[in-house]
Amino acid sequence: GAGVSQSPRYKVAKRGQDVALRCDPISGHVSLFWYQQALGQGPEFLTYFQNEAQLDKSGLPSDRFFAERPEGSVSTLKIQRTQQEDSAVYLCASSLAGGGAVRADTQYFGPGTRLTVL
Amino acid sequence: AQSVAQPEDQVNVAEGNPLTVKCTYSVSGNPYLFWYVQYPNRGLQFLLKYITGDNLVKGSYGFEAEFNKSQTSFHLKKPSALVSDSALYFCAVRLINAGNNRKLIWGLGTSLAVNP
Numbered sequence: 001g002a003g004v005s006q007s008p009r010y011k012v013a014k015r016g017q018d019v020a021l022r023c024d025p026i027s028g029h030v031s032l033f034w035y036q037q038a039l040g041q042g043p044e045f046l047t048y049f050q051n052e053a054q055l056d057k058s059g060l061p062s063d064r065f066f067a068e069r070p071e072g073s074v075s076t077l078k079i080q081r082t083q084q085e086d087s088a089v090y091l092c093a094s095s096l097a098g099g100g101a102v103r104a105d106t107q108y109f110g111p112g113t114r115l116t117v118l
Numbered sequence: 119a120q121s122v123a124q125p126e127d128q129v130n131v132a133e134g135n136p137l138t139v140k141c142t143y144s145v146s147g148n149p150y151l152f153w154y155v156q157y158p159n160r161g162l163q164f165l166l167k168y169i170t171g172d173n174l175v176k177g178s179y180g181f182e183a184e185f186n187k188s189q190t191s192f193h194l195k196k197p198s199a200l201v202s203d204s205a206l207y208f209c210a211v212r213l214i215n216a217g218n219n220r221k222l223i224w225g226l227g228t229s230l231a232v233n234p
Binding site: 004031033035040041042043044045048056059091093095097105106107108109110111112 | 222
């Protein structure tokens with residue numbers, strides 16, 4: 001079946017511009033995660049949704065970062081007034097998150113959006 | 119604080135030899151443990167995970183990992199490396215019974231190079 005998809009795959013923004021990154025999770029997956037991966041680093045958690053509810057946004061680095069998932073499927077990560085330090089790959093993952101199933105906790109990742117802020 | 123350590127930035131092995139990629143963790147409770155692989159310009163691919171039960175977990179592409187609670191380790195292994203295994207490998211941990219806190223804590227990654 002189809003995996004997690006993200007668009008655009010690459011985004012170049014001038015400093016100060018707003019950007020919106022889209023994630024289409026695997027159909028039927030309840031949980032959706034956003035991570036930020038800087039060059040040469042492991043992913044860093046940004047935020048987590050269960051259906052449309054944003055249950056954890058502790059990883060968002062500033063109030064310039066905003067994420068939504070209004071209908072419990074597609075999610076958008078928005079970055080306002082981009083800065084050079086926002087340059088990274090933004091990864092989206094989804095998981096089934098059913099009650100108690102062993103497979104439920106596996107997060108499946110999209111290819112990522114590489115954001116470059118000039 | 120929870121953390122994951124991958125002590126080796128790079129591992130080099132010859133094709134056909136066994137490989138080990140090390141991971142240790144530090145958490146306050148019982149963990150779920152994961153290994154993912156990342157190929158250039160591609161997303162993270164799930165390899166295997168430890169939830170409970172047998173300490174030896176078998177996963178995709180012939181990889182396996184052994185959970186060692188006393189040493190707080192979860193090393194990734196493969197009996198015979200392939201050149202196509204060359205990639206970046208990430209270890210990650212999530213707390214069991216963390217309620218709605220489902221985020222993964224990641225290591226910095228280990229670059230595996232398998233030489234023909």
